[in-house]
Amino acid sequence: MILAGLVFWLVWDFYPDWVHHIRRRAVIQHGPEGGSPLAALTFDDGPDPRYTPRVLQVLAQAGARATFFLVAGKAQQNPELVKAIAAAGHEVGSHGMDHRHAWLEWPWSVDRRIGRAAAILRRLSGQPVHYLRPPWGMFNAGTYPAGMRHHRGVVLWSCSAGDWNIRRQARDIAATLEAGLKPGAILVLHDSGGDPGAPEHTLAALPAVLEAARRRGLKLVTVSELVGQRRQST
Template structure:
């Protein structure tokens, strides 16, 4: 599996922009559904990447509370170090905090050996800040390498990507476009990728994801699907 995923990651090396993993994700979903985040048929996992950010993350926490939903937040270690209060609050409000690396860098452009220490450092910080051992690892840009896979597993983290996204990071996105982009993949077992800040997105792009949440949750409930964190997703 390591070799397969490494090959897939290298294939995607040309995609070094905010539209990650577009070419290899369909293959991952087909061949490695657990890595893609496929879960229980009556459940949709809601995940947010790149935070925390004091300007935007609290808005997501408030909206999720209003909607009665919990989610998984993949945080960047160096950002969590600046805002540990947000990490603690996220867990206190019933959400899951997971690892998105120490810095938001493509692993294939990072000096060999460096990512290993950074994944462990980020996981240690999540555990220290929140009091909960992180379970999941999602690499920046969805780029997995042999080193990131090995490092994640050595630290007890399970790599997971996503099955559908809203392209919420673009300048032209709005809540309707995010919902329309998500819709084809919004079915039981889906893992939804959104972003709770704009650190790697167009400025203010998080407002598109935030604005899409009521419609997203309503649509899932119309379909009879529960919405929650990866911890409740039954990832295969």
């Protein structure tokens, strides 16, 4: 019995072709490249009382909307931040219950916990929670079905600046994001988590990224708005 469980776990959690097949076919990594020039900024791992309010302030000054993939356990500890995110017109997505790596969980446990996180985030935000971004973008066999069952699907990104790493300076983060800032882009940033203090570099990089979007005529919208455009245009 234990051996059967171990084999199941190895095959379904570690078989890379299966994971990559799902990623290529089903997971949203960018929006449409034609049509209106739109791109999506996303922030993972919050809400965080030290950084999320400052991110909200910078976004408000630029008139930009974003999507916050929240950790439901942190959202429960900071319900006022979830409300502030939603009240400012941003989208709330799910980053799971507590940022556990999918490879350390059974597929059915992933489904149960993703369902629980979705319910918590819906209640706290007062919004539908359309999309799931699994922690580290990692999957096991339960992740994608759970993303479809409890959400509209799974969203990853087209450009990551690695801003969770404290060694990445603000200018490096801004340069990577500006290079990835194209119509349809989904950029991932972090307003919490990662190395201690790392979101300071993210915050320092953010004005340059917002200015680059403005210069290029790119409107920054939520993931639902970006993906909704694709639905309307096909």
